[in-house]
Amino acid sequence: MPISRRAFLRNGTSALAAYPAMLALGMLRSAPAHAFELEGSGDNKHVLILGAGLAGMAAAYELQKLGYRCTILEARQRAGGRVFSVRKGSTNKETDAPLQTAAFDDGQYFNAGPSRIPHHHELTMHYCKELGVPLQVYNNINEAAYYFAEGNGMLSNKKVRVREIHSDVRGYTAEMLAKAIDQGQLDAGLTKEDTQKIIEFLRAEGGLDIDKLYKASDRRGFIEHPGAGDKAGRIADPHRLSDIISSGLMDPDFYNVAEYAYELQMTMFQAVGGMDTIAKAFEGKVGTAIKFGCQVTAIHNQPEGVKVTYKDNGGEKQITADLCICTIPLPVLSNIDHNFSSDVSRAIDFVPYMQTCKIGLQFKRRFWEEDEQIYGGITHTNNELAQIFYPSYDYLGKKGILIGFYNFNERAKRWATWILCNVSSWRWTKAV
Template sequence: MTRRDFLNRVGKVGGAVAVFGAMESLGLLSTSASASSFQPPTQGDLALTGRNGKRILILGAGIAGMTAAYELGKAGYDCHILEARQRTGGRNWTVRRGTREQEINGEMQTATYDPGHYFNAGPARIPQHHVTMDYCKELGVPLEVFSNGNEHAFYYQENAGALSNQRYRKYEVKADGRGYVAELLAKAVNQSALDDPLTSEDAERLLEYLRREGGLSSDYTYQGSSARGYAELPGAGDQPGTLGQLHSFTDLLQSGMMNNFSSEYSFNQQMMMFQPIGGMDQIPKALERKLPGKITFGAIVREIRQTNGGVRIVYTTGSGGTQSMSGDYCICTIPLPVLKKIPADFSAEMKNAMNQIGYATTGKIGLQFKSRFWENEDRIYGGITTTNMDINQIWYPSSDFLAQKGILVGYYNFGNNAVALGNMSLAERQAHALAQGTKIHPQYAAEFETGFSLAWHKIRYNEGGWASYSESDLQNYYPILNRPQGRVYLAGEHLSYYTGWMAGAFESARKVVTEIHEQVMKEEPVSA
């Protein structure tokens, strides 16, 4: 009996509700945001078995560290977090007026944005299937849409043939590109040129799909459609609108713009996406409120030691000098580029694994403009312009539509582009972002007010964007990193299949919380 037969049979007996129940059991419906069916430990787990809440030292007050403390706290574990910075959040960092940062070997930078304006320097978008949405609900963090896919934003290419050095609306490029591709396949179908012939019913259905998909005329040729927008918009009375001139297929192929379509289909970047109202750091702030008195700020971890039945962390603070703290278990969320330089009682295998993992180089700049010309003049409300210039993308704000001012992300780039821009002085980065952006938005020059940039690989306590695993890393080193070293458990986005996403940090925290709790429940009860 196939799965479908089984479900059909269930449906005949029990109706839709029964079918859905059965599908759920078969794992056919991904209704849960989490791969694991996480149950936070409860006070009852410990109290009813005569155990007390062990002391858990947590290194890092980012998403993973605070989530672990929050979830363990539900059961009465005695958690304490050591955080190197004076703020929580780690890479979840929202830059606002007064934000100060000095990169490694860098100049001191202070944000001078207008009050109320901000940009998310780290994570900036949440897919709706991620567990992050559930934490926002549980923690009371209100969400709004993040406009990841806006057809009105532009493609802009350089050195890519006839369509270079001019901006084109995404809808225009998509309509033309899909049109020609559909026309080509329709021709092959109509001429029975396909090696693997379709049944005549399937051929007919495919042609109907292609006609719609490509906006083809009744003879299956592409002659443009309203999906590609108008040179003159429709209006009232005698204004039906006029289509613009089509791009040629060969120009489009040469431009490379069509290769950008698929990024919007990727599972983690498909619409809808979301962001907390008021900045991504509303999430760490909400977690922090759940952990009063449990975080020591400005505590830089210097040593991670295994002791007889416990852990000891040596750290320094600006005022207190070198201190140490002991606990029963340790959850270490320090990113690998930093962690691998801290003396620790880890196995040689573990030390080697940490050394093998590369981290993404990535940078961003937030540019404040005195008017929202991208809305008023360019009719772009949210979304992302994509270019093959080294600035890579321009992000339009997804909040405060129609407001006076706004902050664009002037570049968000990776790899060599991020290294090159990261190596510039702050002034050079800004000048570069403005020069490149001006090619797409000539209004940049007149409207620019102030900027703030960062290169994550040069940010102290991070030294990288996110773990970047190769297939062989995942086979050879990732499992080692995921196993506890004695009583020390690593957690963070780098210990998940959601690297670079907050969901990875949340999921990883849940995993080590479960592992530690299971371990504690295996130990001998302490007499009361």
Template sequence: MHEQQTPLSSGGRDRTGAITGQLTRRHFLQALGAVGGAGMLMSGLAAFNIGIASAQDRPPPLSGDGNGKTVIILGAGLAGLVAAYELGRQGYNCKVLEARRYSGGRCQTARRGFVLPQLGQDDEVCDFDDGEYFNHGPWRIPYHHRSTLHYTQEFGIPLEIFVNHNEAAFAYRDGEGALNGQAVRQKEIIADMRGHTAEILAKHVDQNALDVPLTAEEREKFLEFLVGEGHLDRESLDYLGTGGRGYASDPGAGLNPGEASSPHALSALLNSDLFGIVSSVSGYTQQKTMFQPIGGMDRIPQAFEEQLGDTITFGARVTRLQQSEDGVVVDYQDGDAGESRQLAGDYCLCTIPLSVLRNIENDFTEEFRSAMDAVSYTPTCKLALQMKSRFWEVEDHVFGGHSFTHNSEVGNISYPSTGWQGKKGILQGVYNFGANAAQFSALPREQRIDKALGVGEKIHAGYRRDFETAFSTAWHLVPENLGGWASWSDEARQNSYPLLNEPQGRVLLAGEHLSYMTGWMAGAIESSWLQIEKLHEMAMSS
């Protein structure tokens, strides 16, 4: 929609703080904010025809030419790809070193023949049927991750809807409650919890028994809200159920009006501990609408790769990172030749996860190394199950979304948002975190699969029956990652994180770990945008 603004080049400040020379957008806005506070900052942003969230919308406008200066980019994950693409367009000579044989970093898609080495385990080899695939890394693009959507749009990557909410999917919990030990449709729980709640509240409001100062008119409107919210009977204010929770027998043709279903009792819902799935609005990253690239998440890195040509050296494992006043030198092991090589450049953008980078020889300061060590990484596993039928669609009428298992060992079950009504399909049978993931990955592979099937068969009759083959991932054991994503404690965010965002001489870091969207592709992309803007400013002022 927006074209990039007229180039604004590097500016500075004199001793009074006044801005000198030409301005960068960032300097200008910083100055506006400093002088006029948020109000003037907002008007300044408006003058650029951009909203406050513009840093998340599109890459930074870089003015001036990189003049062939060499930028060594470590890692061809999304952060590295973005940097190579944007800096390359700006006249920089980018050289990307990637340890793997393919680009995308964690942004991977498993198809037949795909091999994922994991430390301490046999290589995981995908043996799905041709045409079946699974995104074992990132799998969802929230509608407000505009940076990710910027590139899918720019490269014309076709998207489809990722169904992240499906009220027809199930909730299941073991236990002693009336609704435990059985698969309950989420819509029943949602309708009934909200219906019962609205009924209680409405009756209190109606009897003026709430200690809330409302005028008579406000009270009427509040009642109207509660009647609509809870599907209450307008006269009695009773919650008697609603079509939305499903029918005992569906309405049909001719003389079949269907048979209404009866609500679960409030006490049954509470005692069965199923109310936790109900909340007014989903977490910010979990809301409708969500997308996925048609054909697999790796369509995104592949599109970058097409643009980058031979910029990327694959199979290159970085062994040392050094810098001097006028350049950087990177040593790496060339996987093809099986020998050590050295690459020199003017700058380095390092996107290697901190969990891995810390094991690579470097000449960062003690302070910087200590900051790198302040981060922890989340262990996380995913297990995909190829099923020989789409029983969840055919037998259980569940099309996409997740069933909540209340089993943290395995996590939730997620149904594919692609290949509707096809012959086979890939379920995500496991997605777990933290200690659960550490424990899960310590189990022999067969036990992992069995655990997943054991949970799923409580919800779907076909789950074990139709299982064919699995693909098992433990991201903490993947040597290029050693964790799913960076996890920052408040203390580390405060004390260590800011420093890692600052240039260290001629080296800058970037990646999801340097964002408040850890684990999301948008975090990697926007961190890269932020850091290449700094790198460009450095290059322009040198």
């Protein structure tokens, strides 16, 4: 039965998959990879932009080039939205929680929102170039970081280097495949020569010996490092595959996401000095158009233009404009009074956003570098922390900030609640 595009989108895709599916069907224009080349003249038309995150500020930046008059209403007292680097003196106020003020040392920071720019985010890269924001490589993958699985297996509750598990799992799976292919079970469509080539590849990929058996190699590190003279170094035996499996190290928490997922593949970048330098660069261009502390409460299309209601220190106000661009995140927009069509309204209510929580912990010593030789990258766990991120800047510096956890959904909700309940009693300045 032929299936319509609408039915496919309605039945066949989740909310998260709908966007790429619509792009693939040519129903949405993708964001341009390069600079916008907008044409026409704004003729001093007034555009109201809701939200001074990167989307709102980039819109104002481009429209001002064409001669539109832009006003940006921003609820917070700072621009950047989710692009937020926490450094000494940074403040944050959550509903029903006390004001938090970061007391990190000068020069120390962590990116509470986005921290990684994939090399294929060409538009972001373009703006960094156009606005003069220096970038540096973000080290997203580190074989020297750890896996830590809580549980009852032989490898549970201890730090295991990522490289050990990667090497062992690749080795065992390559061994199994090489043996199966050699016995002719999988090679129905392969010539003898092809079979041989695949076996050679699997031997290289898995680090197999001449008999196609996986034995530990230096890929998985040393228990005694090689040195001068006769010190060839000592390699530990591989972990047993059954131990890796029973310790949960082949569970989804430890899938090799960082190397395989398109948006996490190296090369990745970050803005030098904190991702908020990108927001600050935009603010430098459109800052005079931003009205801070203005919380939008209603958006109404009118026969001519649009009317927006907002609250600031002086109370409730209204503003009209010829056009409006709304960049308020959908779960927030969902609670704002508007007269959009029922289709648009349902779509706004329907899209879930992922919950996430990060904590930045300043340490007086970069022990992960000094003691463990971990420079950047991520340790993965199956516990409440989910991930620990090591800073990709100031290597070998004196102090540093670890992202002590970066978790999602239920774990994130639990930790956010806990932190907000305990925040007033935290001694933020205590050096750990």
